[in-house]
């Protein structure tokens with residue numbers, strides 16, 4: 001018999017399964033709100049002008065393609081640190097930050113998870129309830145038990161912060177806490193600055209290991225403003241982990257550009273930690289690909305391209321905000337009595353709409369509008385052409 005004869009079919013990824021169903025739908029007016037990707041007003045994934053310019057220069061230079069260092073390019077890693085911690089960060093100056101170039105935010109989480117399993121093998125990992133689905137799968141596959149802390153409060157459509165704080169304050173030392181640094185996926189509900197300080201205090205007093213996931217820097221209020229959680233931890237004197245991604249902020253999804261940063265207590269500690277993280281990488285993919293990181297570094301390290309990128313990022317952010325406002329207005333205009341103004345307050349690409357699984361199903365069957373069964377929709381998939389149709393469809397299913 002084949003060695004694969006007894007292999008079972010793995011469950012389909014719920015969101016990728018949604019894409020397959022969407023692609024198979026023949027209705028012209030169909031809309032896919034299930035994705036986690038930014039589309040422009042024409043429904044296309046943009047290639048940013050700053051990226052285009054950096055790629056042109058790189059192509060003309062025709063650089064050789066030797067191996068990268070295991071940790072990736074220093075020009076890239078330094079640029080990442082400046083973006084996360086601020087270019088005047090004392091931690092960077094002190095050599096307390098270890099950064100490695102990773103294969104997207106997912107790759108950063110995976111390297112971090114594998115390293116943590118060596119550092120803290122008996123720990124339990126806590127993710128928000130709800131969270132990005134892959135958080136659980138990633139840390140489970142690294143060998144950790146994964147549990148949740150309270151996060152979303154459906155009644156207020158905000159964060160159940162008392163519940164979250166109480167849970168954090170009850171955890172054993174050495175527990176690993178995954179935190180969405182901004183633009184919480186899937187709910188769009190973020191902590192306030194004061195609440196972040198409380199989370200820092202809880203991590204300090206309980207001896208927890210914070211792991212911040214920053215996949216959407218620049219999508220809420222801007223590069224600096226969205227770093228508030230990272231900055232609160234960096235001012236705390238604690239050690240912590242940050243995974244970051246340029247998939248969304250540079251619209252470089254398929255190039256797989258991200259980073260893992262680890263904040264240590266001292267420079268000599270950084271050297272030891274880096275040496276261990278490099279072992280994880282070496283036995284996994286050896287060293288990262290060149291292109292995406294080189295493009296991002298070229299943009300971030302050139303004042304002109306950096307400005308162009310920030311402007312383009314602001315354009316994406318503003319367009320999503322416009323879609324939020326417009327959706328709320330159009331729902332009202334379509335006669336929906338329920339107050340949807342919470343959509344404007346949610347941050348990042350997503351909204352937890354409160355639509356039930358049955359309503360989501362009806363959107364699909366009656367209108368060809370695809371969303372996640374939890375009611376999560378991607379605002380960045382709305383545009384001036386399809387928003388009227390979507391608003392009318394939602395109005396029809398909530399009535």
Ligand code: PLP
Nearest residue numbers: 036104105106132185215245247
């Ligand atoms: N973390 C969160 C919360 C995300 O939403 C995503 C992407 O959807 C990622 C990490 C991973 O991003 P990447 O595509 O860079 O691996």
